[in-house]
Amino acid sequence: MSALVASDLCMGYTSGKLRTEILRGLSLSVDAGQLTLIAGPSGCGKSTLLSILSGLQRPDAGGVVALGEDLFRGDRHARDRFRLQHTGFVFQGFNLFPALTALEQVMLPLGYMGVDDRTAEARGRATLDEVGLSDRMHLLPAELSGGEKQRVAIARALVKQPELFFADEPTSALDAANGQTVIDTLRRIAHEHDTTVLCVSHDPRLVTHADRVLQMEDGAILNDRRVPHGDTMPREESAS
């Protein structure tokens, strides 16, 4: 079953008299338990697509069904609640609060979900352990390397045990080794937690590790390749 189904998404911006179409009737379905990569040159609309699929932005036309729920039927608060319960986010910048230790960063969203402190701490420790930061739990962002910061950011999203995990250029600020760690972590999240991981990136390293690669250009999907399980060679499929 598809975790995310988008149909006929249209989105554009008007600047002065000029109308720019970002998405032109794009339809797409994303499967659970896979790392799906949206790749494409900058300005092709991939970040806009991500923000619509995650419910951050309402499209001009078209709809999104996420986990069987029409994402844009309710109001802003309903979408906030949906994101709180079901989604995790990782951005290019790590966006960690300078005042909080790694463990506190990870515990923070759980507090807003109504998880009690003790459970939140246990889950926070387990999640940091999973991303390989068990010995960095009590450090502030200023004391962490870039790769470690991104792993804290991943743990902060993962600790919510989301069904949908969105990542925007998660490796672009990282060196090769750290980028690889982040890629492996995202892949593991998809396969071990049966999470729908949707990643936007133009990092070629990610292409070889994704289960599915959607190539975007000019607001439409040009190419949809699925990589069979255990196979790193991409297999061509017709565009949706």
Add this chain to the structure above:
Amino acid sequence: MIPLARKTLIHEWRRFLPAMLAVAFSGLLLLMQAALVFGIFGSTAVYITASDADLWVGYPGTQSIELGRPIGPAARTAMLMDPGVARVEPFAWVDGDWRGPAGTGGVSVFVSGISTEPDGMIFSDVLTTAQRASLKEPLAVIVDRADLPKLGVPIGGQALINGELVRIVGVANGIRALGGVDVVASLDTARALDNDTGGTEVAYYVAKLKPGADADAVAARIDASAHGYAAWTASSFARRAVFYWMFQTGAGLGVIFLAIVVFIVGAIITSQTLMGAIAGSVREYATLHALGVGLGSLRRVVLEQAAWIGVCGLVAGVLLSLGLIGLAKLEDVPVELNLPAWIACAALVMGIALVSGAAAVRALRSADPALLLR
């Protein structure tokens, strides 16, 4: 729940310091102007606050001591009949025109006629027993040391009050009046100087209560059967006097006006600082918002920070004020603060912080997660 507001405040204290200082100085300004106003206008109630009488009886509706009208001796009888009253003493109040040596012209004086007995209640805090006894000499008066130059007569010197020749037999400290010169005399001298009533009636009777008697209850009892007079406890009568002067002179309105100015300036500086702090963390807030934390919860973080800034600023402001008030008292500057004034200033300071927080919340609008997606 991770205390994000507090942790950020402590970690980034430099960023929040200007707001805290703005709140602290707003608090300091509010407290100091209140202390000065209460100090200056508190002198209008010096007859009450420098005396150890528990109860004052005077003409109904009297708003301040110098506005007293003569009352009949029935008041004294009513007071003495009350089971809570231990002792009653008359207090004469006479308006006078002081004529000193040539060169000082006429000076408006307030003559207080008091008991010359050692246990006299009026001015018990400022007159020694010997000074009180010295007033037994006919037409002897005592004035404040600071008023001597105004009166143009040294100790032992003579002058005319309402045409009668009086002699200054001593000076005291702490009986300066607002708007005139206080002259203390015996009841007999005051009666002799009174041209209006001929000395048969006095403006006030004061009473000392028996131990354990409730002043409010006694005042209420006397009031209930009063004709042509009214009773107040010392503290309520003093408050009437201070408030009458504050608002009659417009100083009270000045205080309120200045408080509004301080409030606005403090709130603007504090909210600007808070907005800057939010702008500095806007990407982190946007990430939380992307993770589903609603704007309402983020607003609460900002308001909590504002509240902490208010508390810290208030503590700093109070400490500074205490230091300055101590210094002022050392230099004889009239400063006085009572509990309600402290509470009002504290409430205003917290108001400044919270209004600033509410204003700064607007900056959260830019915490749109879409800005994180490029």
